[in-house]
Amino acid sequence: MTINQLTVFVENGPGRLLEITETLGKASIDLRALSIADTAEFGIARIITSDHAKAVALLREAGFAVSTTPVLAVGLDDEPGALVKTLRILADAKINIEYLYAFITRRERQAYVVLRVEDNDAAALALRQGGVSVVGVEEIDKAD
Amino acid sequence: MNYFQPEMECASREAMRALQSERLRGIVRHAYDNVPFYRESMGKKGLTPDDIQTIDDLPKLPFLVKDDLREAYPYGLLAVPRADVVRIQSTSGTTGKRVVAFYTQQDLDRWEDCCARAIVAAGGSKEDVVHVSYGYGLFTGGPGLNGGSHKLGSMTLPMSSGSTDRQIQFMCDLGSTILCCTPSYAAYLAESIVASGLRDKIALKAGIFGAEAWSEEMRRDIENTLGIKAYDIYGLTELSGPGVSFECAEQTGMHINEDCFVAEIIDPETGEVLPEGSKGELVFTAIAKYAFPMLRYRTRDICVLHRQPCSCGRTLLKMEKLMGRTDDMLIIRGVNVFPSQIETVLLQEGYSPNYQIIVDRVHHTDTFEVRVELTPEMVADTVKEISKREDALIAAMRSMLGISPKITLVAHRSIARSEGKAVRVVDKRKI
Numbered sequence: 001m002t003i004n005q006l007t008v009f010v011e012n013g014p015g016r017l018l019e020i021t022e023t024l025g026k027a028s029i030d031l032r033a034l035s036i037a038d039t040a041e042f043g044i045a046r047i048i049t050s051d052h053a054k055a056v057a058l059l060r061e062a063g064f065a066v067s068t069t070p071v072l073a074v075g076l077d078d079e080p081g082a083l084v085k086t087l088r089i090l091a092d093a094k095i096n097i098e099y100l101y102a103f104i105t106r107r108e109r110q111a112y113v114v115l116r117v118e119d120n121d122a123a124a125l126a127l128r129q130g131g132v133s134v135v136g137v138e139e140i141d142k143a144d
Numbered sequence: 145m146n147y148f149q150p151e152m153e154c155a156s157r158e159a160m161r162a163l164q165s166e167r168l169r170g171i172v173r174h175a176y177d178n179v180p181f182y183r184e185s186m187g188k189k190g191l192t193p194d195d196i197q198t199i200d201d202l203p204k205l206p207f208l209v210k211d212d213l214r215e216a217y218p219y220g221l222l223a224v225p226r227a228d229v230v231r232i233q234s235t236s237g238t239t240g241k242r243v244v245a246f247y248t249q250q251d252l253d254r255w256e257d258c259c260a261r262a263i264v265a266a267g268g269s270k271e272d273v274v275h276v277s278y279g280y281g282l283f284t285g286g287p288g289l290n291g292g293s294h295k296l297g298s299m300t301l302p303m304s305s306g307s308t309d310r311q312i313q314f315m316c317d318l319g320s321t322i323l324c325c326t327p328s329y330a331a332y333l334a335e336s337i338v339a340s341g342l343r344d345k346i347a348l349k350a351g352i353f354g355a356e357a358w359s360e361e362m363r364r365d366i367e368n369t370l371g372i373k374a375y376d377i378y379g380l381t382e383l384s385g386p387g388v389s390f391e392c393a394e395q396t397g398m399h400i401n402e403d404c405f406v407a408e409i410i411d412p413e414t415g416e417v418l419p420e421g422s423k424g425e426l427v428f429t430a431i432a433k434y435a436f437p438m439l440r441y442r443t444r445d446i447c448v449l450h451r452q453p454c455s456c457g458r459t460l461l462k463m464e465k466l467m468g469r470t471d472d473m474l475i476i477r478g479v480n481v482f483p484s485q486i487e488t489v490l491l492q493e494g495y496s497p498n499y500q501i502i503v504d505r506v507h508h509t510d511t512f513e514v515r516v517e518l519t520p521e522m523v524a525d526t527v528k529e530i531s532k533r534e535d536a537l538i539a540a541m542r543s544m545l546g547i548s549p550k551i552t553l554v555a556h557r558s559i560a561r562s563e564g565k566a567v568r569v570v571d572k573r574k575i
Contacts, residue, residue, distance in 0.1 A: 007525040067523040
């Protein structure tokens with residue numbers, strides 16, 4: 001069970017990120033989570049939105065290089081140490097994490113972590129077996 | 145005033161014309177008899193070697209262009225038995241675009257004579273220590289000046305390019321007096337020498353710098369930084385290599401070694417020969433090399449020739465600094481780069497052919513950037529993946545061009561698509 005992440009290639013330069021968020025904002029698409037990887041020359045924006053398909057179409061139309069990356073979302077209690085269990089399960093299963101980023105929601109004491117691993121199925125299985133909830137897009141939408 | 149071969153360098157015009165005509169007759173006969181290509185191309189114009197008696201008959205001959213050489217790769221234009229070939233040199237580029245030049249022992253001797261003349265014109269003698277920092281190998285720069293220095297009997301340091309610290313150490317320890325390299329490397333060496341505080345430890349008095357375009361300003365800069373005289377030298381692999389022409393102390397253009405190369409200036413559009421002093425495309429006929437004859441080879445270099453008397457005493461025709469090209473070839477750090485080669489690599493690697501080449505000169509060194517659009521399919525979500533792509537593209541470019549560009553990945557469709565002719569090359573160098 002994965003959720004779709006928008007992956008947008010962003011050249012370094014003033015206003016590039018603004019353009020992305022404006023394009024999405026005008027279409028009333030919510031940003032659930034956003035993380036940026038940057039190098040000296042370019043950045044990669046990774047975005048979870050409320051309407052993935054529409055966001056892809058709009059950004060493509062606006063001339064952005066956009067792709068879809070399936071990632072795992074894990075629900076956590078928003079309290080100290082909550083992430084430890086997840087990371088330990090993945091480490092024990094020898095699953096390498098490429099990157100992760102977290103977001104909290106308006107729902108009390110609930111946080112989500114977006115995980116990018118090489119093998120989503122293996123990671124999801126290991127996490128479930130370890131008692132960690134891997135959530136689908138419906139739950140994230142509900143959490144809003 | 146010293147000359148390496150005064151009988152050639154200071155010959156009267158009449159004597160030189162007679163020699164040129166005699167050599168031209170010989171080389172045309174040789175090419176016609178031994179290379180089907182020349183027999184056919186002359187045949188198409190209804191010519192036989194008997195039609196070429198003096199250099200005034202030269203315009204009758206058909207032109208030779210670089211594509212002819214590429215099509216003839218590898219042995220198509222070879223005019224002597226393979227057993228008589230003792231050396232090859234080659235231009236950079238892919239196999240298909242490469243030009244391989246062949247030399248008999250006599251061809252090499254004459255090439256080296258031409259380079260020796262350049263060293264003497266720069267004030268060199270057998271007492272000098274000639275420091276050759278041109279690349280060695282297939283590139284003609286190193287072997288050419290190395291050979292010329294041998295001919296002259298100078299102590300020759302076959303340094304090749306790179307390892308700047310070692311270059312400077314040898315320069316100091318062995319007392320190099322004449323430096324031979326590209327002007328951009330000379331400028332870089334000069335800066336490094338000053339930066340390491342060794343300016344007073346070097347014995348350099350002159351430099352012979354070629355294989356790329358450089359400005360008068362850059363010349364003065366190198367001269368002042370190193371306290372030397374900097375001389376230009378011109379050549380191309382097809383015509384042996386460096387030493388087709390060279391500068392003398394007057395520094396007002398390069399003397400063409402006319403006993404080996406007959407120069408013409410033509411209108412690049414019509415092919416018509418233009419009178420002396422006109423600006424046009426430089427065409428050379430190599431009259432003294434036999435393995436790889438070049439009859440009326442179009443260099444694509446734009447230039448002016450003049451025959452005013454020179455204070456150095458040489459009577460050899462002079463060519464001014466190159467004023468550009470009739471094709472889109474770029475010379476970057478001494479390497480010939482055609483935009484079409486870059487396009488080929490991009491298409492091979494799955495990129496859009498919408499790209500931009502940006503060339504600049506920073507601290508006298510050429511910078512070479514290729515802006516490339518990422519297609520949506522190429523957008524990876526990790527820096528690692530995108531960097532891997534970038535590295536693969538740099539490696540592919542390097543193998544095609546012989547030098548590595550800096551690759552800048554940009555979003556797809558972000559490079560302006562102009563109406564009509566696309567601006568593929570932005571050359572910011574002020575030469």
